[in-house]
Structure formats: structure tokens, C-alpha cells
Amino acid sequence: MAIQAVRGMKDLLPTEAAKWRFIEGAAREVFAAFGFGEIRVPVLERTELFARSIGEATDIVEKEMYTFSDRSGDSLTLRPEATAGVLRAYIENKLHGQPGPHKLFTIGPMFRHERPQKGRLRQFHQLDVEVLDDAGPLVDAELLVMLTQLLTRLGLRNVKLMVNSLGCPDCRPNFRAALIDFLDAKRESLCEDCRRRLDVNPLRVLDCKSEACQQAVEGAPSIQDHLCPGCRQHFDELRRLLALAGVDHAVNPRLVRGLDYYVRTTFEAVAGDLGAQNAVAGGGRYDGLVERLGGPAQACIGFGAGIERLALLIDDRPEWRAGPDLFLAAIGPQARDWAFAQAQDLRAHGVWVEMSGEDKSLKAQMRRADKLGAARVLVLGESELAAGTANVKDMLGQGEQRPLSLSDLGRALFPRHYNQ
């Protein structure tokens, strides 16, 4: 029995990888325009880092992390998200000593032991963006503009941006208390999960999918009515700036986040045609986190976007399947030797060349060239070799052929490649 990939871990084949390069390339360009620098951090961190940042009581930390002891007995964890590691690196390398704000992005795999389904894998990949040491609503707005530009660049329509404010340590407790008061009276009509949530994380009851809960939640107090003046002003300013930048969005007072560290601005980009796992990007402000991880008190904001989920929304493009620039169809040992040597020279100039690895009939070689999607084929036999001239066939059009001197083939066919 052949060995299979670990559950929830997927191979990325060349065609799919091309799509990923497109996504990552677009992200790099957009992020660069907003002044973000790349940071690469380890995939393994000390378990404690995530317990402290994400929150002990979250599902992620409680039951979804890949945690193990290494050979020296340290408890390590494959990162379930990127922010904690980036902040650790930020603090450890004392980047906070430099004048801020610091804009960082990273791209890579995350790991969560969940049951796989559409848009959800155990190893998945995120584009992750963080702005450190900036409290203002202007950065919040810029981050959302950047996300919007990225989605546009990727050709994604039918993605909705939802924003909310979660309040801060000053005002959230009030809201929380009001919410618990309200829900407690309806405890009986809540689903089993939500009765548990009521004690652990009452905000989550708000976005429960069960109909009973949706009804019960009808008329519940809204965080939007409980924001303290500071949070209120922050949120209003954010919305004003979003309007100025022309960013379409909706305020969703029930939008909550699964990680404990979020405060104030939170947001989520939701794709209409993705099924149940429809959040394609999500993030928010985490002002107290750097301090909690042992750094200075600095306000920060960031978001993560799921590459797999973005990829599900993007159709293949023909340019990702482009074929060789030239196929060398050689007949006979001498022609094959010449073609072999010529191929290496063309490649040294950056031309994509293919030739048949075996001594096949010309017909077979032509078929091969066609299958590969070669733009042109050079037909080369003993007589052409002797004459120093061979036909080049255009495979993309009607198949016209024209004779070409073999002595400066590369320069004649690919002047751009040869003139630099």
C-alpha cells in the first residue's frame, strides 16, 4: 500500500501552483505600494506563545493545535495563525525601538487540527499583514483599502466587506454584561452550544447559525450602542475614511472574532459562493497584545487572508498554461546531437525549449509539441543539417513554415532574449 499524505494536507500541483503565484504576486505588489516589508518567521513556536496571545479558552488553543514535545522536552506548536509569531519576532528583534509604524507581511502555512471540508484544511496558507505601533483609525482604513485593492486585483467580485467595533476593555464589559442579562432570560430557547457559550464567550451567541438562536438574539443589545466615547469616535472616523476612499462595506454589529486578543476595529471579507467556510479574510485591532507578549504597550492591527479560499474563487487563466517557446523535432542521431546542444544554448538565454527525449517518429514529435502547447517547432533532419537551413513551423496559427539559417537560430527567433 502506497503511503498517503497526512489527512487535511494537500499537494499543490503545477497548474494550481501557478494560480498561487498569481495570488502571491498580486499581494506582494499591493502590499509594496502600501509600504509593507516582508518578514519570514518560523513555523514552530513555543506553545506558550499561542496560549498567551490567542487565549487559553479559545477552541484553537483548547483543541485544534498541533502540539508536541521535542527531543529536549520543550512543548512546541505548529503555528495556528501568524500574528503571534510575527509579534514575537518584532519584540525579540527589538524592531519597536525604531520609529513606527511598522508595516509587515508574511506568507506561509498555518496548522489547525480540524475536520477537513471545503475551504478548510489542516495545513492551510495565509497572507498575513500587520501594522505595529499605530493606534489611529487612518491605518485601519488603509488596511481595509489595501485588502479591497487586493481583492479587486484578483478579479474577485461578490466579496463583501463587513466591519464592526468590539469595543475596548473599558466598554466591552458593560456590553457583555448587558448581553448576558438579555440572553440569560432566554436561556431555554438557546441551542445547547449557545448555553455553553453564554458562560464562556457570550458574544459568539450573536452569530450562531441555529434558527432558534437567531430568533432569541432578535432585539439583543448591540455593541454599537455600548461603545465608549473613544471607541465610538475611532469607529466613526474609520467609516468616514472608508467612505472617502470609496470602500464598499457594511457595518455588522454581530461580527465577532474567535481570537481573544481583538479590540475595537474588526472586519471580515465574506465570499458569496464559497459554502460554509466563506470568510476569505479577517482581522482587526489587537492593541494590548504586544504588551501581553512582553513588549511595549503599542497599538496594532492586522489581518489574515486564506490563500486556498482565494484560489477557490479564481478561475484558471490561459497564460498559466503557456507552453514552450520552441520545440526541437530532430530526426536521426546527428540532428539530435545538434538539437541537444542548441537547446542548452537557447535555455542559457532564457528561452523555454523542449525536445523529445527518445528517438521518435516526426509525427510523434509533432504530436508531443502540440500537446505541450509549443509556439514553434524546428524540423531538423540530416539534410537540413547539411544545408545549414531548417524549417520553423508556427504551431499556434495555421502552421506556416519558413526556412531559417541554423547558424544564428536563437538570434533570429528570439532577438529579445539574445540582445541583452
Add this chain to the structure above:
RNA sequence: GUGGCUGUAGCUCAGUUGGUUAGAGCGCCAGGUUGUGGCCCUGGAGGCCGUGGGUUCGAGUCCCAUCAGCCACCCCA
């Protein structure tokens, strides 16, 4: 972690109430003029019917277990 559906050729799938050598389309290979692809025709290769047990004279078809995939719950990107 819970529930439902699915697992037959490289891919997409047929496979009658359990009954001989398991099929199709696409793809692949070769040929259809001696040195020219795409369309067409002919031939060919390729399956421990996910895996392990069981029932039966006989299992791709039935039962159990297991693994994997999909979808949903949950959670989230």
C-alpha cells in the same frame, strides 16, 4: 469531536435481483505515405473494484470494521 454521502483504469463515470474472461468516454502509446501536430479511423497498453475481515457454492454488488474524500455542524482564513 458529531452527522450525512461517497470510494471501480491516469481523469469523469457505467456496472441490472450477488453468477463466467469488469465496461464506456476522455487521456496515453502505436499505426493509417516515404519526414509534419490539431479533425477523423484502426489497434494497443493500463484495474488485488480504497484496505481488512465476514456471509455465501460464488462478492465490484450484501454485512462489519478501518482509512480517505466530499458536504454540513462546530470553528475559522
